[in-house]
Amino acid sequence: MQALRFHGRRDVRLEDIDEPATRAGTVKIKVHWCGICGSDLHEYLGGPIMTPTPEAPHPLTGEYLPLTMGHEFAGEIVETGDGVDGLTVGDLVAVEPLLFCGECDFCRSGSYNVCPSFGAIGVVGGGGAFAEFITVPTHLVHPLPPSVTTEQAALAEPVCVGWHAVSRSAIEPGDSALVIGAGPIGIGILIALKARGVGFVAVADRIAGVRKDAALAFGADLFIDASSERIGDAVRGRTGELGADVVFEVAGAQAALDDAIDAARPQGRVVSMAVWEESAVVDLNVLLLKELAIVPSLAYANEYAAVLDAIADGRITGLERMVSRRIPLAEIVEGGFEELVQRRGDHVKILVHP
Numbered sequence: 350m351q352a353l354r355f356h357g358r359r360d361v362r363l364e365d366i367d368e369p370a371t372r373a374g375t376v377k378i379k380v381h382w383c384g385i386c387g388s389d390l391h392e393y394l395g396g397p398i399m400t401p402t403p404e405a406p407h408p409l410t411g412e413y414l415p416l417t418m419g420h421e422f423a424g425e426i427v428e429t430g431d432g433v434d435g436l437t438v439g440d441l442v443a444v445e446p447l448l449f450c451g452e453c454d455f456c457r458s459g460s461y462n463v464c465p466s467f468g469a470i471g472v473v474g475g476g477g478a479f480a481e482f483i484t485v486p487t488h489l490v491h492p493l494p495p496s497v498t499t500e501q502a503a504l505a506e507p508v509c510v511g512w513h514a515v516s517r518s519a520i521e522p523g524d525s526a527l528v529i530g531a532g533p534i535g536i537g538i539l540i541a542l543k544a545r546g547v548g549f550v551a552v553a554d555r556i557a558g559v560r561k562d563a564a565l566a567f568g569a570d571l572f573i574d575a576s577s578e579r580i581g582d583a584v585r586g587r588t589g590e591l592g593a594d595v596v597f598e599v600a601g602a603q604a605a606l607d608d609a610i611d612a613a614r615p616q617g618r619v620v621s622m623a624v625w626e627e628s629a630v631v632d633l634n635v636l637l638l639k640e641l642a643i644v645p646s647l648a649y650a651n652e653y654a655a656v657l658d659a660i661a662d663g664r665i666t667g668l669e670r671m672v673s674r675r676i677p678l679a680e681i682v683e684g685g686f687e688e689l690v691q692r693r694g695d696h697v698k699i700l701v702h703p
């Protein structure tokens with residue numbers, strides 16, 4: 350089968366590899382849709398960042414590059430391994446693409462996203478979904494509610510990232526929020542905030558266009574064009590001169606982090622979710638004088654089912670509006686990765702159909 354494999358910086362290749370074998374306790378899935386993630390682009394442009402190298406194979410998978418990419422996916426079960434109960438051929442499913450040891454204190458308490466051996470399928474090994482088939486253990490498989498499509502389920506992954514960040518932020522419905530970055534994760538946070546009843550949500554980006562359209566379509570109360578407006582001033586103008594209660598920073602850029610710290614109110618929170626290609630600089634005196642907390646948020650844990658339920662019961666609607674392009678796997682390098690590098694402002698999410 351064809352698979353997109355990460356070899357190194359600016360080096361991803363469509364290659365012919367063997368179909369994965371279905372082992373006991375796993376199911377084989379025909380991938381319907383897989384989204385290209387911002388973290389895929391970070392690996393492509395600045396990696397290997399999360400991708401293990403021969404010097405440091407991943408502790409759980411033992412794998413290292415070249416590795417098949419793709420982790421935001423959904424599809425159809427085509428084969429079940431020995432000992433699999435409750436899942437059958439033909440089931441439409443989303444896959445929570447996370448690997449963790451299952452035995453440490455964090456895994457046992459449900460916070461498997463901070464397991465010391467944590468990694469993502471499609472990043473650290475375990476196969477990837479920019480391929481026709483993938484085999485995964487059953488505990489990662491979520492059958493779709495009848496009304497949820499595999500396209501929506503592929504888009505649920507960035508919403509789960511947002512869902513977890515909203516939980517980490519401890520925001521209350523009456524609080525104000527600012528999201529810096531209107532790409533897929535920024536839009537995922539916006540969707541999660543609105544689905545969970547937060548009243549005022551501003552979204553800022555340096556690029557307007559389709560990102561502004563998506564932010565407004567998903568209910569942003571204010572779009573700030575950061576190329577012409579100062580984000581902090583625009584937010585203070587709408588939040589009683591104090592700033593936002595919670596700011597979500599997803600861009601992984603120094604200017605965006607500075608804006609986030611500036612735009613947060615005293616005793617507020619800045620939720621940090623980006624993958625950084627370089628170290629950021631933070632003036633702790635500024636945090637001190639505002640008693641501002643920086644709260645990191647990584648991936649998600651035990652939240653996939655909640656997001657799928659929110660899609661099924663209508664708290665989340667119109668997810669397809671995140672999609673700016675759908676392409677076959679054969680076009681992924683030029684029509685997907687390079688397209689996002691060269692025309693980022695024309696896209697929110699590109700979905701790939703293997």
Ligand SMILES: [Zn+2]
Nearest residue numbers: 386387388421
């Ligand atoms: Zn992702």
Ligand SMILES: [Zn+2]
Nearest residue numbers: 450453456464
């Ligand atoms: Zn663990």
